[in-house]
Amino acid sequence: MNKHIAVLPGDGVGEEVVPQALRVLEAVSEATGLRISLTKGYVGGAAYQKYGVHLPDETVSICQSSDAILFGSVGGPVSEQHLPKWQGCETNSILALRKLFKLNVNFRPVKVLPELHSLSPLKSEVVSKGIDILVLRELLGDCYFGMHKTVTENGVRIARDVSEYTEEQVASAADAAFRAARNRRKKVTSVHKANVLDTSKLWRTVVREVHTGFDDVELEDMLVDNCAMQLVKNPSQFDVLLTTNMFGDILSDAAAVLPGSLGLLASASLNPDGFGLFEPPGGSAQDIAGLGIANPIGQILSVALMFRFSFKLEREALLIESAVDETLRAGYRTRDIYQKGNPDTSLVDCIGMADQVVSRVKSQLAFTAATC
Ligand code: NAD
Numbered sequence: 001m002n003k004h005i006a007v008l009p010g011d012g013v014g015e016e017v018v019p020q021a022l023r024v025l026e027a028v029s030e031a032t033g034l035r036i037s038l039t040k041g042y043v044g045g046a047a048y049q050k051y052g053v054h055l056p057d058e059t060v061s062i063c064q065s066s067d068a069i070l071f072g073s074v075g076g077p078v079s080e081q082h083l084p085k086w087q088g089c090e091t092n093s094i095l096a097l098r099k100l101f102k103l104n105v106n107f108r109p110v111k112v113l114p115e116l117h118s119l120s121p122l123k124s125e126v127v128s129k130g131i132d133i134l135v136l137r138e139l140l141g142d143c144y145f146g147m148h149k150t151v152t153e154n155g156v157r158i159a160r161d162v163s164e165y166t167e168e169q170v171a172s173a174a175d176a177a178f179r180a181a182r183n184r185r186k187k188v189t190s191v192h193k194a195n196v197l198d199t200s201k202l203w204r205t206v207v208r209e210v211h212t213g214f215d216d217v218e219l220e221d222m223l224v225d226n227c228a229m230q231l232v233k234n235p236s237q238f239d240v241l242l243t244t245n246m247f248g249d250i251l252s253d254a255a256a257v258l259p260g261s262l263g264l265l266a267s268a269s270l271n272p273d274g275f276g277l278f279e280p281p282g283g284s285a286q287d288i289a290g291l292g293i294a295n296p297i298g299q300i301l302s303v304a305l306m307f308r309f310s311f312k313l314e315r316e317a318l319l320i321e322s323a324v325d326e327t328l329r330a331g332y333r334t335r336d337i338y339q340k341g342n343p344d345t346s347l348v349d350c351i352g353m354a355d356q357v358v359s360r361v362k363s364q365l366a367f368t369a370a371t372c
Contacts (some may be wrong), residue, residue: 201278
């Protein structure tokens, strides 16, 4: 199998963690005969510096001739957001790529390993029940892509953001959620505000209609305000959490806090044809950029999601995920997840963490080759 990947490291820690994820990708592809070619493109502030825009045509055409996009992160230091290099950086790059490639659903797996329970901000009796959630957020509807306008009427300033959903948009996201649930614990929680909003009423109705084709999966409805409380109080109840663009933006970040570091998380944004953009949901982490201490795990797990969702290579995805789990179980910790005084853990830098994952990928592959 031949695959072509557009590699867009972007800014800040993106430039540090992406090369480490590529080492893992190469270790898997070398041993499995998968032929992968990579083309690097500029995006975000890095692109602005070279081309004067955040998403140059060159980068778009690299992405268009690829089977998937591996994305790092974009954006500058919070104190420099007013500079042209950073103004509109995320909107011009990530939102533009979502729109261009019609990436309509975002998958964000949130799992807390028993070895990392103490990092979670939740009480241990809550975390110890187990947290393994797939947050699935619709990406192309809602008020993000509707009309935005600020007007002055009768001397009063009024701002409007139009929120809109078509039934096709809801059905596509619901279908993706039910299919994902089939490979998990077979439960979908559909989150909306159907007691107030028309878009949410349509959401609830269409999700229920799509559910008729998935009678092996349980469906529950939950209002978004209750869901926010339940995510903190009892996150173990959730399997697949399906929600709208805006509620998903907020709830997926609340869920992202549960494992204890943004550096541990991966995400996949897909279109209905399976083409996707794979990235850690965190930003460019300018506070630690250039220090070599960023956690590469989220970027490495994004490669696993690429194997699973875009290339349909489940075995390779599981291989990477289990190498990451084993590395964490063996006690290797980057600074963001390191707790002083624990004799069972070792502090490693970004490259050191990737070394551990690569060596576990290689030894699992060697074991499989020897036993086949
Ligand atoms: P951030 O996500 O970059 O960082 C928040 C915290 O998480 C920081 O303490 C950071 O050190 C830590 N962190 C993030 N990734 C880490 C990793 N791999 N390893 C260890 N620690 C990690 O959020 P911010 O500081 O608010 O934003 C910085 C820039 O990133 C801003 O310009 C923002 O607009 C942009 N941003 C981009 C994306 C994206 O590219 N998808 C997402 C969010 C924010």
